[in-house]
Amino acid sequence: MAQQILINASGWETRVAVLDETALLELYVERGREHGIAGNIYKGKVVRVLPGMQAAFVDVGLEKAAFLHVSDLTPPAELAGSEVTEELLDEGDGTATWDGAPPPRAPAPPLPPIEERLEKGAELIVQVAKEPIGNKGARVTARISLPGRYLVLAPGARHLGLSRRIEDVEERDRLRAIVEAERPPDSGLIVRTACEGASKREIRDDVRFLTRLWTRIQKVAAKKSAPALIHQDLDLVLRTVRDLFTTHVDRLSVDAAADHARVLEFVQATMPRLASRVHHYQGVTPIFEQHGVESKITRALERRVWLKSGGYLVIEQTESLTAIDVNTGRYVGKKSQEETVLRTNLEAARQVVAQLRLRNLGGIIVIDFIDMEQAANRKQVFDLLQDLVRTDKARTNILRISELGLVQMTRKRTRESLGQLLSSPCPHCQGSGRVRSIEGIAAEALRRAQHEAALHPTASSIVLRVHPDVAAFLNGHRVQTVGALEALIDRPITVEGLPDLGRGEVEVSGEVPAVDEA
Numbered sequence: 001m002a003q004q005i006l007i008n009a010s011g012w013e014t015r016v017a018v019l020d021e022t023a024l025l026e027l028y029v030e031r032g033r034e035h036g037i038a039g040n041i042y043k044g045k046v047v048r049v050l051p052g053m054q055a056a057f058v059d060v061g062l063e064k065a066a067f068l069h070v071s072d073l074t075p076p077a078e079l080a081g082s083e084v085t086e087e088l089l090d091e092g093d094g095t096a097t098w099d100g101a102p103p104p105r106a107p108a109p110p111l112p113p114i115e116e117r118l119e120k121g122a123e124l125i126v127q128v129a130k131e132p133i134g135n136k137g138a139r140v141t142a143r144i145s146l147p148g149r150y151l152v153l154a155p156g157a158r159h160l161g162l163s164r165r166i167e168d169v170e171e172r173d174r175l176r177a178i179v180e181a182e183r184p185p186d187s188g189l190i191v192r193t194a195c196e197g198a199s200k201r202e203i204r205d206d207v208r209f210l211t212r213l214w215t216r217i218q219k220v221a222a223k224k225s226a227p228a229l230i231h232q233d234l235d236l237v238l239r240t241v242r243d244l245f246t247t248h249v250d251r252l253s254v255d256a257a258a259d260h261a262r263v264l265e266f267v268q269a270t271m272p273r274l275a276s277r278v279h280h281y282q283g284v285t286p287i288f289e290q291h292g293v294e295s296k297i298t299r300a301l302e303r304r305v306w307l308k309s310g311g312y313l314v315i316e317q318t319e320s321l322t323a324i325d326v327n328t329g330r331y332v333g334k335k336s337q338e339e340t341v342l343r344t345n346l347e348a349a350r351q352v353v354a355q356l357r358l359r360n361l362g363g364i365i366v367i368d369f370i371d372m373e374q375a376a377n378r379k380q381v382f383d384l385l386q387d388l389v390r391t392d393k394a395r396t397n398i399l400r401i402s403e404l405g406l407v408q409m410t411r412k413r414t415r416e417s418l419g420q421l422l423s424s425p426c427p428h429c430q431g432s433g434r435v436r437s438i439e440g441i442a443a444e445a446l447r448r449a450q451h452e453a454a455l456h457p458t459a460s461s462i463v464l465r466v467h468p469d470v471a472a473f474l475n476g477h478r479v480q481t482v483g484a485l486e487a488l489i490d491r492p493i494t495v496e497g498l499p500d501l502g503r504g505e506v507e508v509s510g511e512v513p514a515v516d517e518a
Contacts (some may be wrong), residue, residue, distance in 0.1 A: 003249045007237055007263070009256035010286050016240045024296040026357060029421055030236040037062070037128050038234030038414055039139060039147070041217060044140070045094025045226040046122045051115045057137075058126060061227035064137030068126060070114040072141035074156050123226045125217075131415040134164045134319070146210050146217075149242055149270045150195035150203055151179065153210035165193040175203075182207045187214070194246045194271075243267055245274060253279045255287040300358050300418055303433075307351060311344040315355065317419060321364040324352055328370060338377065341370045345381045345405075353388040362394065362413025369405040382407070428503055438473045438505055445470060445506045446485050452508040453489040459510025461492045466506055471497030 018026040030036060041058035049056045057065040081282040126140035147155040160180055166172055175191050178200050183189050184207070195203065198276075206387050213231075220230045222443075234242060237259050245252055245267070254260040260280040264318045267275050270304075281287045288294050299305075305313040307329070313324040326348040328340060352367055372378050389396045398409040429435045436444075449462050464482075466474070474481050474495050501507070 002378045003252040004253065004291065005240065005244060005249055006254075006281075006287050007252070007259065009237060009254065009259040014259075016236060016244075017288065017291070018244060019291065019293075022292060022294060023354075024358060025354070025356060026360075027242065027293075027297060027300070027418060028236055035103065035235060036131060036233075036415065038131050039128060039239075039456070040229060041127045041144065041231035042066075042140070043138075043221050043226045043228045043230050044126050046118050046120055046123060046124070049115055049118050050118060051113065054114050056114060056118050058124070058140060059227045060126065060128075060138070060140065060320070062132070062138060064132065066126065066140040067136070067137045068140050068142070070111065070117075070141060072139075072437060073111075073114070074142050082192060089268060125221050130138070130383055130413065133413070134418070144214075145243065146213055147192070148210045150192055150198050151210065152190040152192060152204045153207075153214060154183075154188035154190065155214050158223055159188045161188070161190040162190055162258070163193040163195070164221075164426040166196045168189070170197075171196060178203050186212055187211070197247065197363070203377065237263060240265055242270075245271070245272070246275075248283060249274075249277065251277055251279060253281045253287060253292040255281045286426070296421070300355075301423060305351060305355060307344065307347045309344060309347055312346065312350060313351060313355070315361075317361065317417065321366060322361045324355075324365065324367045326352075326367070326369050338373055341372055342377045342380070345369045345372065345377075346384060349385045350388060353385070353392065356411060357392055359393075359418045360394075360413075361414065361417050362411045365409045365411060367407040367409070369407065372407045375504055378403075378405070438469055441466070441470050441504055441506070442473050442481060443501065445474070445508075446481060448506050448508045449493060450485060452510055453491060456510035459491070461491070461494060461507050461511045463494045463496065463511060464506070465496045465498050465501065465502045465508070467501045468497035468499055469503065470506075471495050 004019050006019065008015045008017075012031065013028045016026075016028040017024060044058035044060040045065065047057050047059045047065055052072040056068045058068050060066050099456075110359075124142055125144065128138045129141045130139035143157075144155050146155075155277055160176065160420065161427055162172055162175060166175070175195060175198075179189050181504045182204055189207070217231045226228060233239065237254075241252070241263055252263070254263055259280070264275065264278050267278055281290075283355050287441075288297075303314055304317065305315065307313070309329075311329040312325065312327050315321045316325075326345060328344050334402065348369065355361070356365065369381060372381070378401045386398060386406065389398065392411075394414075395412040395484060396409055398407065401407050407503050426433075426435075445464055445466050449464050453462055464474075482495060486493050
C-alpha cells in the first residue's frame with residue numbers, strides 16, 4: 001500500500017494528512033497554542049477520591065481536574081509485573097501483542113480498592129491518556145509509557161511486546177532477542193511497527209534514549225510541587241514523523257521551510273535511511289489543494305457518505321454514541337434481494353471502518369446493516385468487519401451481528417472527533433440538525449403579539465418585527481393569520497421584516513397613541 005504524508009504548517013494551524021494513493025486515511029489538526037496534551041506527564045495532586053466509582057480526580061494544572069480510574073494506577077510492589085494492561089499493549093498504533101514473558105495463567109489477585117491506595121492531597125506522576133473532550137476533563141494514568149522511534153518504554157512493567165503488524169516470524173524472533181537483551185530490569189519494552197528492519201545499534205540507542213528520558217522526568221518531578229507539567233510530548237509535526245513515518249510511507253512532504261528543516265534534522269538523527277523520502281513542497285498551489293485533500297475534508301464532515309454501488313451511509317454522532325445506518329439507495333443488484341443486500345453491506349463495512357478512522361469516531365458505535373436472512377451472509381459481513389478493524393490504530397471491540405443486522409462496537413477515543421474539531425453546533429438549531437418551521441415561528445409570533453396586546457390594553461396598535469421569511473409568510477396568509485388576530489384583539493397589527501433578526505427571533509411592541517397637550 002503506497003502511502004504519503006502531507007504536512008501543511010502555518011503560524012495559526014498545523015494539519016497532517018495521511019494518504020493511500022488518493023484516498024484520505026487520517027487527518028490531524030493542531031491550532032496555534034492549542035497543542036494536544038495526550039502523552040504529557042504531570043505531577044498531580046489528588047483533590048477527591050470517589051470509592052463508589054473507584055476513581056479519583058487529580059489536579060494537574062489544567063482547567064478541569066483529570067479523571068483517574070483505579071485500573072490506571074500502578075499495581076502495588078508485590079503485584080508489579082503480574083498484569084498486562086491494554087494501555088501497555090497500545091504501542092502507538094494500537095497493535096502490540098505480548099511475547100517473551102506472557103502473564104501467568106492463574107488470575108491475578110484483586111487489587112486493593114482506590115480508597116486504600118489514594119487519599120486527598122496525595123501527589124503522584126500521571127500521564128494524559130485521553131484529551132479533554134467536550135465537558136469532560138482529561139483522563140490520566142499512572143502507568144507511564146514513553147514512545148521512542150522504535151520502542152515504547154513502560155517503567156515498572158516486566159514484559160516484552162511486539163507489534164502484530166510485524167508478521168515475519170524470523171524478524172519477530174530477531175527483534176525479540178535484541179530487545180530482551182537490551183531491556184532495563186525495571187521496565188517493559190514494546191516493539192513498534194517502525195522497528196521492523198532496525199539494526200541492533202538503532203534499537204540500543206532508542207533504549208538508552210528512553211531510559212535517560214525517564215530518569216530526567218523523575219528528577220524534574222522530585223524538584224517540582226504539584227500540580228506541574230514535567231514532560232511535554234513532541235508537537236504534531238515531529239510526533240507525526242516519530243509515530244507515522246515508516247518504511248511503508250513513500251513520501252513525506254512539508255510545505256513550511258522551517259518545519260521541513262526540523263523534520264529533516266529529526267529524520268537524519270533517528271532514521272537516516274528514510275531521509276531521502278522527506279521533501280519540501282514549494283508549489284504555488286497550497287499542498288492540500290494540490291492533492292485534493294480540501295474537498296475530502298469537506299466530505300468527511302457530511303452526514304451522508306455515498307457508496308460506489310449507489311448505496312449510502314448516514315452517520316449520526318450523539319453525546320453517548322455514534323449511529324451508522326446502511327441503505328441500498330439506488331443499488332438494485334442483478335440477481336436477488338439477498339445478493340443486493342449482501343453486496344451493499346460488504347461495501348458498507350469497508351467504508352464504515354474507513355470513516356471511523358478518518359473522522360476519529362470513538363466510544364460506543366452502533367451499525368445498522370441492512371437485514372440479511374441468511375446467517376452465512378451475516379457471518380461474512382461480520383468477519384470482514386473484524387478483519388478490517390485489525391488494521392485500525394485505535395483499539396476496537398466488536399460484538400457479533402444480530403439477527404436485526406445491528407453491530408455494536410467500541411473504539412478507543414483519545415481526542416476529539418474530526419467533526420468536533422472542525423465544526424461547532426449550529427446557532428439556530430443548537431446542534432440538533434433541524435430548525436423550527438416558518439409556520440411554527442409565525443404562530444409563536446402571533447401568540448407573542450396577542451400577549452403584548454393583553455399587557456398593554458391602551459396601545460392603539462401592535463408592531464410585530466420578524467425575519468423577512470416569516471414576515472413574507474404572515475403577509476402572504478394575512479387573512480388567516482394577522483387578520484384573524486386583529487379581529488380578536490380589535491386593534492391593527494403591523495408586520496415588519498428585519499434582515500438583522502435571526503430566523504426564530506421575534507420582537508413585539510405596542511404603539512401608544514400620542515396625547516394631545518392642547
